[in-house]
Amino acid sequence: MIEIMMVDDDQDLRESVAEVLSEAGFAVTEAGRGEEALEHLAHKNFDLILLDLIMPGLSGLELMGRIREKSPRMPVIMITAFASVDNAVAAMRQGASDYITKPFRIDALLASVGRVLEEARFDSCMTSLDLDTVLSCLSNPLRRQILAHVEQEGGLRFMDICRKLELTDHTKMNFHLKILKEADFLDQDDNKIYLLTSLGTQVLGCMRVLMKKLAYSTIS
Amino acid sequence: MIEIMMVDDDQDLRESVAEVLSEAGFAVTEAGRGEEALEHLAHKNFDLILLDLIMPGLSGLELMGRIREKSPRMPVIMITAFASVDNAVAAMRQGASDYITKPFRIDALLASVGRVLEEARFDSCMTSLDLDTVLSCLSNPLRRQILAHVEQEGGLRFMDICRKLELTDHTKMNFHLKILKEADFLDQDDNKIYLLTSLGTQVLGCMRVLMKKLAYSTIS
DNA sequence: TGCTTCTGTGAATAAAACTTCACAGAAGCG
DNA sequence: CGCTTCTGTGAAGTTTTATTCACAGAAGCA
Numbered sequence: 001m002i003e004i005m006m007v008d009d010d011q012d013l014r015e016s017v018a019e020v021l022s023e024a025g026f027a028v029t030e031a032g033r034g035e036e037a038l039e040h041l042a043h044k045n046f047d048l049i050l051l052d053l054i055m056p057g058l059s060g061l062e063l064m065g066r067i068r069e070k071s072p073r074m075p076v077i078m079i080t081a082f083a084s085v086d087n088a089v090a091a092m093r094q095g096a097s098d099y100i101t102k103p104f105r106i107d108a109l110l111a112s113v114g115r116v117l118e119e120a121r122f123d124s125c126m127t128s129l130d131l132d133t134v135l136s137c138l139s140n141p142l143r144r145q146i147l148a149h150v151e152q153e154g155g156l157r158f159m160d161i162c163r164k165l166e167l168t169d170h171t172k173m174n175f176h177l178k179i180l181k182e183a184d185f186l187d188q189d190d191n192k193i194y195l196l197t198s199l200g201t202q203v204l205g206c207m208r209v210l211m212k213k214l215a216y217s218t219i220s
Numbered sequence: 221m222i223e224i225m226m227v228d229d230d231q232d233l234r235e236s237v238a239e240v241l242s243e244a245g246f247a248v249t250e251a252g253r254g255e256e257a258l259e260h261l262a263h264k265n266f267d268l269i270l271l272d273l274i275m276p277g278l279s280g281l282e283l284m285g286r287i288r289e290k291s292p293r294m295p296v297i298m299i300t301a302f303a304s305v306d307n308a309v310a311a312m313r314q315g316a317s318d319y320i321t322k323p324f325r326i327d328a329l330l331a332s333v334g335r336v337l338e339e340a341r342f343d344s345c346m347t348s349l350d351l352d353t354v355l356s357c358l359s360n361p362l363r364r365q366i367l368a369h370v371e372q373e374g375g376l377r378f379m380d381i382c383r384k385l386e387l388t389d390h391t392k393m394n395f396h397l398k399i400l401k402e403a404d405f406l407d408q409d410d411n412k413i414y415l416l417t418s419l420g421t422q423v424l425g426c427m428r429v430l431m432k433k434l435a436y437s438t439i440s
Numbered sequence: 441t442g443c444t445t446c447t448g449t450g451a452a453t454a455a456a457a458c459t460t461c462a463c464a465g466a467a468g469c470g
Numbered sequence: 471c472g473c474t475t476c477t478g479t480g481a482a483g484t485t486t487t488a489t490t491c492a493c494a495g496a497a498g499c500a
Contacts, residue, residue, distance in 0.1 A: 092313070171490070392458080
C-alpha cells in the first residue's frame with residue numbers, strides 16, 4: 001500500500017483530497033500543521049507528501065527543508081493558492097517533485113501524483129534483479145552509453161551502435177552487448193535489432209533517478 | 221575564462237545582456253535561434269546557457285531537451301516574457317538551474333548567473349559524484365556491507381568492521397576501506413573511527429530505496 | 441557470380457580489480 | 471619494560487574484466 005501524507009491547514013480541502021486519494025487506492029495520512037507532519041514522519045514511512053506552501057506555523061518551504069534533513073529524497077508535491085513564479089521556482093529548486101496551484105482539478109492532482117510516484121518507483125517486476133549484476137553491469141560507462149543510445153533511438157542495429165559510439169572495434173562492442181543481453185537489459189528482435197527489455201527500461205529509469213538524486217545532494 | 225551562451229530571438233535584448241556579461245568578465249556567445257545554439261554547442265564548451273523560453277523554430281524547452289542529450293548537467297537559466305507557473309515548473313522539472321521573467325533587472329540576472337555558476341562549481345569539485353565511481357564502488361557487495369554496518373552503528377573502528385563482517389584478513393578490509401574513502405563515502409575522525417560522509421549517507425539512501433522496491437516486488 | 445558489409449564466435453592478450461603475504465609503527469596493558 | 475592487539479603500507483600474486491586478434495557464415499549488392 002502506497003502511503004501519502006497530505007499537509008494543509010484547510011481542513012475541507014484536506015479531507016476531500018484525502019478521500020479522493022483513498023478511493024484511488026492510496027493510504028492517506030492528514031496533517032493540519034507542519035509540526036504535526038513532522039510528528040507523523042517520525043513514526044511512519046511515506047512514499048509521497050503533498051504540501052501546502054502557505055500555512056500558519058512552519059511554512060511549506062520550511063517544512064520541506066526539515067523533511068529534506070531526514071529524507072533527502074522524499075518526493076514532495078507543493079500545492080499553493082498563490083500562483084507565483086518565484087514560489088514555484090523556489091520550491092522546485094528545493095527539490096519539489098511538482099508544483100500545483102489551487103484551485104486544481106482533481107484529475108490534475110492524480111496525474112501529478114501518478115507521475116511523481118512513477119519517477120520515485122524502482123520497478124515492480126524486478127524479481128530477477130540481483131543487485132550485484134545490475135550494479136556491475138551499470139558500472140561500465142560504455143554499457144551505460146549503449147543502453148542510453150538504444151533507448152533514445154528506440155532500437156538499433158549492431159553497426160548503428162558501433163557508429164554512434166564511434167567504436168571501430170566491433171568485437172569489443174559485442175563483448176559488452178553480450179553482457180547486457182545476459183543481464184537481460186537488452187534483447188534482439190527478429191531483424192537482429194537491439195531493443196531494451198522492460199527490465200532495461202526500468203533500470204535506465206532508476207539510473208536517471210539516481211543521477212537526479214545525486215545531483216540534488218550536492219546542492220542541499 | 222567562463223563561457224556563456226545567450227540564446228534569444230530578440231536581438232536588442234541579446235546584445236545588451238551580452239554586453240553586460242562581457243563587462244562582468246564572461247566570454248559571451250550569442251545565438252538568435254535554437255539551431256544556431258546547437259551549432260555553437262557542437263564546437264565549443266560552455267559553462268552556462270541563458271535560454272529564452274519562447275522563440276521561433278526550436279522552443280526553449282525543446283532546445284533544452286536537445287542540450288540535455290549532449291550535456292545532461294549543463295547549467296541552463298531559462299528566461300521568458302510570459303511568467304507562467306506551468307512554464308516555470310516545466311522548465312525546472314527539465315532541469316533548468318533557474319528561471320527569470322522579463323523584464324528583469326540586470327543585477328537580478330547577474331545574481332542568478334553567479335549563483336548558478338557557484339552551484340555548478342561546487343558540483344564539479346565533488347568528483348565522487350561521478351557516476352562511474354559511485355556505481356563501481358557500489359558494485360562490490362563487501363563495500364555495500366561496510367557502508368551498511370557503519371551507517372547502522374553510526375561509526376565503527378577498523379577492527380569492529382572486520383569482526384562484524386567476519387573478515388579475518390584485515391588488509392583486504394583495508395583495500396576496500398581505501399576505495400570507499402577515496403570515493404568520499406567514508407571518512408575517519410580524530411579517533412580513527414570510520415564515519416559516513418554526507419555523500420555516503422545520500423548514496424546509501426538511494427540504495428535502500430532500491431532494496432526496498434526489490435523486497436516489495438518479491439512479496440507482491 | 442564475386443565482392444563487400446554486417447554480424448558474430450572463440451582464443452589470446454592486456455588491464456583492472458581483488459586477495460594474500462610480509463612487515464612495522466602505534467597504542468594498550470601486564 | 472616486554473608482550474599483544476590495533477592500524478596501516480607496499481609488493482606479489484590471483485582472479486575478473488576488458489580489449490584485441492584471427493577467422494567465418496549471412497546478407498546485400500553490382
